[in-house]
Amino acid sequence: MARARMGHYGDYQNEIYGAGLRGVLPKLPVDHATLCARASAAMPPHILNYVQGGCGDEHTQDENARAFRDWGMVPRMMVDCTTRDLSIDLFGLRLPSPIFMAPIGVTGIVTPDGHGDLAAARAAAITGVPLCASTLANDPLEDVLAASGDTPGFFQLYTPRDPDLAASLVGRAEAAGYKAIVVTLDTWVTGWRPRDLNTANFPQLRGHVLTNYMADPVFRRLLGKPPEADPAAAVGLWASLFGKVLTWGDVAWLKSLTSLPIVLKGICHGDDARRAIDAGADALYCSNHGGRQANGGIAAIDMLPDVVKAAGDVPVLFDSGVRSGSDVVKALAIGARAVGIGRPYSYGLALDGAAGAAHVLKCILAEADLLMAVNGYPTIADVRAAGARRR
Numbered sequence: 001m002a003r004a005r006m007g008h009y010g011d012y013q014n015e016i017y018g019a020g021l022r023g024v025l026p027k028l029p030v031d032h033a034t035l036c037a038r039a040s041a042a043m044p045p046h047i048l049n050y051v052q053g054g055c056g057d058e059h060t061q062d063e064n065a066r067a068f069r070d071w072g073m074v075p076r077m078m079v080d081c082t083t084r085d086l087s088i089d090l091f092g093l094r095l096p097s098p099i100f101m102a103p104i105g106v107t108g109i110v111t112p113d114g115h116g117d118l119a120a121a122r123a124a125a126i127t128g129v130p131l132c133a134s135t136l137a138n139d140p141l142e143d144v145l146a147a148s149g150d151t152p153g154f155f156q157l158y159t160p161r162d163p164d165l166a167a168s169l170v171g172r173a174e175a176a177g178y179k180a181i182v183v184t185l186d187t188w189v190t191g192w193r194p195r196d197l198n199t200a201n202f203p204q205l206r207g208h209v210l211t212n213y214m215a216d217p218v219f220r221r222l223l224g225k226p227p228e229a230d231p232a233a234a235v236g237l238w239a240s241l242f243g244k245v246l247t248w249g250d251v252a253w254l255k256s257l258t259s260l261p262i263v264l265k266g267i268c269h270g271d272d273a274r275r276a277i278d279a280g281a282d283a284l285y286c287s288n289h290g291g292r293q294a295n296g297g298i299a300a301i302d303m304l305p306d307v308v309k310a311a312g313d314v315p316v317l318f319d320s321g322v323r324s325g326s327d328v329v330k331a332l333a334i335g336a337r338a339v340g341i342g343r344p345y346s347y348g349l350a351l352d353g354a355a356g357a358a359h360v361l362k363c364i365l366a367e368a369d370l371l372m373a374v375n376g377y378p379t380i381a382d383v384r385a386a387g388a389r390r391r
Contacts, residue, residue, distance in 0.1 A: 049201070053196055064321025072330070129151070156182040157184065160243075186289055
């Protein structure tokens with residue numbers, strides 16, 4: 001994997017400086033603000049609005065990113081950090097870094113060729129960073145994992161209302177070799193998203209990113225004819241089946257579908273964390289969907305401590321508002337086992353496909369690695385032991 005070749009993730013800056021001596025500048029920016037600006041100028045408006053848009057006036061979305069500034073770490077000196085280890089254990093896997101690519105439902109249309117899911121998977125193969133593949137995709141989940149090479153992947157499930165279709169999607173993911181099923185809890189109905197509403201644009205209703213359904217044998221049986229023979233009917237069936245309302249009693253049913261770990265995504269309250277564990281969840285995923293589903297005003301990073309405390313030894317994944325390596329380290333210090341990167345890798349995909357996403361991931365890992373080195377934390381365990389302080 002990438003770490004074995006690079007030595008330390010922070011060595012990526014040496015590659016950049018070395019190339020500069022030969023007159024070669026980075027093809028893409030290394031900071032989020034410039035990356036976002038470049039991608040905003042390059043992406044078609046209807047795709048950009050969906051990727052960037054949040055719920056309501058986007059206060060929660062903005063707070064997700066801003067609130068990381070309220071957390072910090074105290075440097076410790078006279079610690080030998082010449083060797084660092086950012087690897088973690090998750091789902092019985094030894095992963096080379098603590099980050100993963102969070103599921104994004106329009107990854108498929110972010111790249112001009114319409115195969116952004118495969119490009120994200122190739123970025124996983126390049127970097128060793130797992131992709132949590134979305135149910136909403138332009139390529140079949142089997143092909144996406146195959147493109148990830150030796151890097152493991154996770155499958156995110158939007159649980160359909162039809163139980164046989166749900167079982168089929170989960171079964172296909174397990175058969176393909178995914179290592180966990182990440183069940184999104186907060187999207188049985190779509191939040192109020194003005195950017196999309198102002199342009200009356202909802203990509204799925206236009207037939208985009210529905211390949212996992214159209215290729216599924218249960219979906220095709222329910223439709224009663226090939227989707228390509230009647231695309232409008234296929235989209236209509238998808239709309240009627242999307243979004244099962246899940247309750248705590250459904251966890252046992254979800255676990256009955258697979259031997260893979262079940263991860264519940266959207267847990268932001270300590271009491272919900274305890275109920276999820278009591279119901280049989282194998283891991284929790286603290287996330288407010290990047291501020292896209294509800295405009296409640298509380299940043300996800302500010303809700304993470306209660307979830308971690310309630311989870312005990314159960315792993316907690318985290319995303320929402322992560323824009324940099326320092327954000328990653330802060331989330332780890334608060335107690336996250338693994339940290340999901342969302343919009344930043346989408347911008348990389350939009351600008352330069354798999355290579356662009358890989359560049360973004362390398363930059364985030366380099367910054368995290370160098371922060372740990374300078375602050376005296378050679379391992380993730382040291383980061384967690386130090387903790388993060390809130391201003």
